[in-house]
Structures are given as structure tokens and as C-alpha cells.
Amino acid sequence: xxxxxxxxxxxxxxxxxxxxxxxxxxxxxxxxIGPNGxxxxxxxxxxxxxxxxxxxxxxxxxxxxxxxxxDIRRAIGYMPDFFGVYDDMKVIEYLEFFAAxxxxxxxxxxKICEEVLELVDLTxxxxxxxxxxxxxxxxxxxxxxxxxxDPQVLLLDEPASGLDPRARIExxxxxxxxxxxxxxxxxxxxxxxxxxDICNKIGIIEQGVLLVNGAVVDVMKQVRTDIVLNxxxxxxxxxxxNMLERQPEVETVQDKNGVLxxxxxxxxxxxxxxxxxxxxxxxxxxxFKEDEINLETAFMHLTKGITS
Numbered sequence: 001x002x003x004x005x006x007x008x009x010x011x012x013x014x015x016x017x018x019x020x021x022x023x024x025x026x027x028x029x030x031x032x033i034g035p036n037g038x039x040x041x042x043x044x045x046x047x048x049x050x051x052x053x054x055x056x057x058x059x060x061x062x063x064x065x066x067x068x069x070x071d072i073r074r075a076i077g078y079m080p081d082f083f084g085v086y087d088d089m090k091v092i093e094y095l096e097f098f099a100a101x102x103x104x105x106x107x108x109x110x111k112i113c114e115e116v117l118e119l120v121d122l123t124x125x126x127x128x129x130x131x132x133x134x135x136x137x138x139x140x141x142x143x144x145x146x147x148x149x150d151p152q153v154l155l156l157d158e159p160a161s162g163l164d165p166r167a168r169i170e171x172x173x174x175x176x177x178x179x180x181x182x183x184x185x186x187x188x189x190x191x192x193x194x195x196x197d198i199c200n201k202i203g204i205i206e207q208g209v210l211l212v213n214g215a216v217v218d219v220m221k222q223v224r225t226d227i228v229l230n231x232x233x234x235x236x237x238x239x240x241x242n243m244l245e246r247q248p249e250v251e252t253v254q255d256k257n258g259v260l261x262x263x264x265x266x267x268x269x270x271x272x273x274x275x276x277x278x279x280x281x282x283x284x285x286x287x288f289k290e291d292e293i294n295l296e297t298a299f300m301h302l303t304k305g306i307t308s
Contacts, residue, residue: 136167
């Protein structure tokens with residue numbers, strides 16, 4: 001659905017985007033993360049045919065950004081991080097205006113406007129003025145607008161920017177619903193744990209260079225350098241910690257509120273043998289799991305916070 005080949009954008013001698021290579025298949029939800037000024041918005045504007053690259057190629061739904069701009073605009077829904085609304089319009093009027101711009105006519109226009117309002121849970125605000133909406137509601141209205149023509153691909157630039165926690169949860173739920181509808185979504189965000197929950201693929205970009213690109217699980221494995229286990233026992237926690245410290249495969253053991261944080265030696269990839277050893281010593285194991293690395297940890301590990 002989206003492919004880029006050495007996509008590059010320069011401003012003078014500065015690279016805003018440096019030889020970006022991406023592939024998104026139908027149904028992919030791709031989390032595009034990076035510091036401010038990393039090149040995320042530049043990428044989306046190029047894919048939306050609103051900005052010409054310096055060189056390189058990109059196709060969306062099989063259409064080239066150079067020769068198929070009109071076809072791409074029909075196939076995508078682009079939501080920038082900040083967008084204007086018409087203050088003197090009601091919510092339903094706002095949607096009907098854009099539906100008319102998409103050449104949706106007659107009863108079909110009214111039907112699709114009501115459907116997208118229901119999808120983004122704004123039906124109860126259909127007759128409210130746009131100016132009366134909260135920031136979160138305005139973001140959902142923006143999503144409703146880009147869904148009017150049932151696009152195959154969604155380009156969402158910081159859709160949860162500036163939202164309070166409840167509004168972020170609502171946007172996340174909406175993105176999950178869009179994912180279940182089979183939409184291909186490229187979404188940028190700084191709310192990293194939520195992206196991991198929504199996306200099947202992520203890319204981390206800095207100074208216009210794509211540092212890592214792939215499935216979320218693979219990216220986590222890439223930045224994982226040590227195995228850390230969380231182990232709990234019913235009692236005799238100190239004795240269990242001392243016993244684990246004596247194991248040749250264990251590097252360190254820390255007791256955090258009754259949970260033993262066990263760091264394995266470098267190169268140790270298997271650790272299930274610790275359970276029978278604990279049982280043999282008479283300990284009742286109540287918790288045994290690997291400490292999962294999260295997207296924030298991966299982001300901090302791979303980036304330096306430098307902008308172009």
C-alpha cells in the first residue's frame with residue numbers, strides 16, 4: 001500500500017529526510033516515532049502529495065507521488081497534527097461540507113456523515129457548534145472528516161497530541177477500531193506505550209534517518225541486551241535471593257518490594273532451569289516471568305534526541 005525508495009528531502013545542505021525506505025502492506029498499522037524535527041511530518045506530507053521530495057520515489061496504493069497525485073488523494077485520509085475548523089458551523093454541517101467536496105451526493109452524503117459520527121462517538125454532538133468541542137472531540141471530528149470517502153490508507157500525524165489521558169484512551173480505541181476495519185495506517189506519536197499496543201510495525205527515525213524498522217516484537221529483541229527475570233517466592237525471600245546469586249548463570253539479584261529482579265549473565269538465553277532449582281531447595285515459586293522491554297526503552301536506547 002505504501003512504498004518508498006531512497007526518499008530524500010533537503011533544505012539547502014540540511015537533510016530533513018535521508019534515503020527513507022519503507023514498505024507498508026494492506027492492514028498494517030505502522031508506528032512512526034522520533035524526536036521533534038526527525039522527519040515524520042515531512043514524510044507524511046510527501047506521501048500526501050503536499051510536498052515534493054528532493055529525490056527518491058514513493059508510491060501509495062500503487063500510484064506514484066509524481067504522476068498519480070489525484071489518485072493518491074482519493075485513496076488516502078491525511079490528518080495533520082494541527083488542522084483548522086470552520087468555527088461558525090455545526091458538527092454535522094462541517095462533515096456535510098467536506099462530504100460535498102468529496103462529491104458524495106444526496107442521501108448517501110447524509111448517511112455517511114451519520115455513520116462516521118457514530119464511529120467516532122460524536123453523534124450526541126451533531127448539532128453542536130465546532131467551537132464548543134474540546135480538544136479531544138476536535139481530534140475525533142478530524143478523524144471523522146478523513147474517513148468520509150472511506151480511504152484505504154490513513155496518514156495520521158500526532159493524532160493524540162495535546163490530549164488529556166481520557167481523550168488519549170478514546171483515540172487509541174478508535175485507532176483499534178480502524179485497524180479492525182482493515183485500514184492501512186501510518187501514525188506518528190510520542191505516546192510510545194500506546195503505539196506498541198496499536199501497531200504491528202514500528203519505525204524509529206532521527207535526523208531524517210530511519211534507525212530501525214520492523215515488527216514490534218523484532219524491534220524489542222534488537223534492543224534487548226540482557227535477560228532480566230522477575231521471580232517471586234511465597235516466603236524466605238532473602239534465602240531465595242542468596243540461592244539465586246550462587247547460580248553461575250546469574251549476574252545480579254535485587255529485591256524490589258518482595259520481587260527478585262534477576263539479571264542473567266551475557267549470552268545466557270535460557271533460564272527455565274531456575275524453577276526446578278528453586279523447588280529443589282524448598283521454595284514455592286509464585287512468580288516467574290521475563291521483564292519485558294517496552295517501546296519507550298527502545299526509543300531511548302536507539303535515539304540521541306538530535307534533530308535535523
